Amino acid sequence: MASIDITDVRKAYGSTKILHGVDLTIKDGEFVVLVGPSGCGKSTLLRMIAGLEDISSGEIRIGGRIVNDLDPKDRDIAMVFQSYALYPHMTVADNMSYSLRLRKTAKEKIASAISGAAAKLSLTPLMERRPKALSGGQRQRVAMGRAIVRSPKAFLFDEPLSNLDARLREHMRGEIKKLHQDLGATSIYVTHDQIEAMTLADRIVAMNAGLVQQVGSPLDLYDRPANLFVAGFMGSPAMNMFEGTYRAANGGTVELAQGVVVPLAGPAPTADGTKLTLGIRPEHVLVGKTGLEGIQALIDLVEPTGFGTILHASAFGADVKAFSLERGVAVRGDTVSVSFPVERIHLFDTATGSRIG
Amino acid sequence: MTEAVSAQYGRDRRPFLRRLAIASEPYLYSAPALILIVTVMLVPLAIGISYAFRDMTLLDPFSGGFIGLDHFRAIAKDKTFWLALKNTVYWTGYSVALQFAFGLILALLLDKPFYGRGLAQALCFLPWAVPSFLSGLNWAWMFNPVVGPIPHWLYGIGLMSAPDNILSDPDLAMWGPIIANVWWGIPFFAITLLAALQSIPRDLYEAAAIDGATPFQRFRSITLPFLAPTIAITVMLRTIWIANFADLIVVMTNGGPADKTQIVASYIFTQAFRRLDFGYASAIAMVLLLLLMVYSLLIVFLRQTLLKER
Ligand SMILES: Nc1ncnc2c1ncn2[C@@H]1O[C@H](COP(=O)(O)OP(=O)(O)OP(=O)(O)O)[C@@H](O)[C@H]1O
Numbered sequence: 001m002a003s004i005d006i007t008d009v010r011k012a013y014g015s016t017k018i019l020h021g022v023d024l025t026i027k028d029g030e031f032v033v034l035v036g037p038s039g040c041g042k043s044t045l046l047r048m049i050a051g052l053e054d055i056s057s058g059e060i061r062i063g064g065r066i067v068n069d070l071d072p073k074d075r076d077i078a079m080v081f082q083s084y085a086l087y088p089h090m091t092v093a094d095n096m097s098y099s100l101r102l103r104k105t106a107k108e109k110i111a112s113a114i115s116g117a118a119a120k121l122s123l124t125p126l127m128e129r130r131p132k133a134l135s136g137g138q139r140q141r142v143a144m145g146r147a148i149v150r151s152p153k154a155f156l157f158d159e160p161l162s163n164l165d166a167r168l169r170e171h172m173r174g175e176i177k178k179l180h181q182d183l184g185a186t187s188i189y190v191t192h193d194q195i196e197a198m199t200l201a202d203r204i205v206a207m208n209a210g211l212v213q214q215v216g217s218p219l220d221l222y223d224r225p226a227n228l229f230v231a232g233f234m235g236s237p238a239m240n241m242f243e244g245t246y247r248a249a250n251g252g253t254v255e256l257a258q259g260v261v262v263p264l265a266g267p268a269p270t271a272d273g274t275k276l277t278l279g280i281r282p283e284h285v286l287v288g289k290t291g292l293e294g295i296q297a298l299i300d301l302v303e304p305t306g307f308g309t310i311l312h313a314s315a316f317g318a319d320v321k322a323f324s325l326e327r328g329v330a331v332r333g334d335t336v337s338v339s340f341p342v343e344r345i346h347l348f349d350t351a352t353g354s355r356i357g
Numbered sequence: 358m359t360e361a362v363s364a365q366y367g368r369d370r371r372p373f374l375r376r377l378a379i380a381s382e383p384y385l386y387s388a389p390a391l392i393l394i395v396t397v398m399l400v401p402l403a404i405g406i407s408y409a410f411r412d413m414t415l416l417d418p419f420s421g422g423f424i425g426l427d428h429f430r431a432i433a434k435d436k437t438f439w440l441a442l443k444n445t446v447y448w449t450g451y452s453v454a455l456q457f458a459f460g461l462i463l464a465l466l467l468d469k470p471f472y473g474r475g476l477a478q479a480l481c482f483l484p485w486a487v488p489s490f491l492s493g494l495n496w497a498w499m500f501n502p503v504v505g506p507i508p509h510w511l512y513g514i515g516l517m518s519a520p521d522n523i524l525s526d527p528d529l530a531m532w533g534p535i536i537a538n539v540w541w542g543i544p545f546f547a548i549t550l551l552a553a554l555q556s557i558p559r560d561l562y563e564a565a566a567i568d569g570a571t572p573f574q575r576f577r578s579i580t581l582p583f584l585a586p587t588i589a590i591t592v593m594l595r596t597i598w599i600a601n602f603a604d605l606i607v608v609m610t611n612g613g614p615a616d617k618t619q620i621v622a623s624y625i626f627t628q629a630f631r632r633l634d635f636g637y638a639s640a641i642a643m644v645l646l647l648l649l650m651v652y653s654l655l656i657v658f659l660r661q662t663l664l665k666e667r
């Protein structure tokens with residue numbers, strides 16, 4: 001068990017800069033999830049922590065010790081790969097015991113370690129098989145088993161579930177969470193599935209284009225996104241964003257296109273006339289019969305998800321998405337009124353993208 | 358196809374000719390390929406083999422008669438043949454072992470990225486493109502103290518007491534063609550092993566590095582098991598190939614001095630094209646064929662048992 005400190009870490013391949021200075025502190029036993037769009041540098045950061053990739057500049061400490069120049073094997077971390085990277089010519093038992101055998105661990109110790117891990121991951125009946133003869137989910141569990149047998153200082157996961165089908169992914173998500181609660185090991189988990197991020201993380205690190213955008217608890221990121229990127233990235237269906245202008249008069253309003261004015265809870269800490277972006281999550285948009293207070297909108301698409309209904313409406317020249325748990329709120333072609341509850345509105349400075357208030 | 362299947366049920370009431378047509382359908386489809394294979398491959402083989410049992414001397418117009426196993430009896434007593442067989446084992450063993458060892462080293466070096474790797478790869482594969490006769494001549498000259506540098510180098514570093522031609526030294530002559538063969542054949546192993554190396558998923562090495570394996574342990578527990586099937590098949594192919602490969606020997610030493618570099622393949626060549634005794638040459642070729650077949654069966658059998666153990 002150990003903390004991991006990342007200080008101003010940068011990465012460049014030749015002249016292409018991939019990471020532009022990442023600062024992050026992961027507490028002992030914490031489960032941190034890195035999320036971000038494809039190509040933003042999540043794997044690169046993880047691989048630098050593992051020692052598979054050189055650190056161009058900056059410092060990484062594991063348990064207080066600088067590991068910049070340490071070989072992967074001396075960092076005492078375990079990694080679960082997206083492809084699982086199981087040794088194909090070794091049995092499950094051999095795959096799991098490989099690291100212990102290399103460390104010349106006593107035979108009895110190895111046996112008890114792998115049988116313990118196998119029991120935890122319900123792999124016991126599969127121990128003599130080769131990876132080829134396993135299903136995707138079983139392989140995934142072997143990869144997990146290989147990581148946990150030697151109780152490393154930290155676990156690194158690079159999209160470990162992305163090769164599984166949705167149902168299995170959900171199941172394994174639960175298993176990983178349970179495992180973490182059992183072992184309490186420091187873990188860094190890379191994913192671009194935000195449900196995984198939300199459910200697993202103690203803290204989420206949202207990254208984009210080689211920069212950390214926001215670090216915080218899952219609900220923090222969801223409820224108070226620090227900027228437009230995080231606001232748009234977290235949540236599905238994605239947050240509605242409308243560009244407008246701030247008007248300080250009347251206790252603070254936002255003027256959207258076509259003269260639509262949305263009242264705010266109170267004056268926003270910004271100057272009158274600032275260009276800003278109003279964000280509201282679809283599940284917070286209220287849809288009602290016309291005539292009620294609100295903005296006139298025409299429903300042009302209804303997507304039932306079973307769990308609820310996603311409504312797409314056009315109003316003031318924009319597409320407004322609303323999510324409702326009720327069914328049959330509206331059908332295509334209906335005219336409805338939509339309104340944005342003041343306490344649910346997020347405001348972002350359009351120019352800088354950062355949150356206002 | 359459906360008719361063929363339905364024909365299996367119950368008593369068939371269709372006319373005989375129709376049934377015959379259906380039954381022979383698959384054979385008719387494969388007939389063109391079979392006929393081609395038989396005429397192109399089997400007929401010449403059969404004719405060649407038949408020579409082994411006939412008295413076939415090119416310059417004797419009365420030859421061609423059937424003589425049974427006479428040639429084989431002669432082979433059993435032929436000292437040169439036995440010497441050639443022994444030489445073949447040395448020649449093949451050393452050539453394959455050295456080609457493989459250097460080929461593997463080269464492949465491992467070329468597998469790592471470095472500046473100018475593309476060019477290095479192209480250059481390393483160049484010997485393969487040199488015609489074998491040309492490389493034989495080339496090496497023969499290099500070993501020749503009058504025009505070549507190698508004897509002087511060997512003398513210079515003290516490996517030889519005088520700058521002599523090793524090709525005329527009965528004890529060393531075999532090393533001349535072997536060295537030429539190694540130089541010429543390294544690319545074959547390098548290419549095939551490099552291809553196999555590059556098909557090994559990189560993340561296995563990364564996983565092993567994290568698991569704590571040193572480079573050598575990674576080589577042993579990942580590279581070798583992945584290469585094993587390729588190694589088995591290339592070594593087998595190459596062994597048969599080299600055992601049959603007389604070009605370099607014929608060009609460089611022509612079997613001499615005193616048959617010290619005569620291998621079975623070059624002996625066949627000598628018998629056929631210098632003594633013009635095609636029958637005897639054919640008989641020797643058949644013995645070589647049998648030996649190589651036994652060898653390949655052995656390898657295939659070994660491979661099967663190894664694979665089963667997995
Ligand atoms: N060896 C390399 N040379 C040059 N650029 C590279 C190299 N490896 C990765 N990159 C670049 O670095 C960037 C970050 O890659 P990385 O694999 O970290 O992305 P990621 O966030 O993990 O994406 P994904 O979610 O698709 O896995 C990408 O733009 C990629 O093209």
Ligand SMILES: [Mg+2]
Pocket residue numbers: 042043044158
């Ligand atoms: Mg990645």
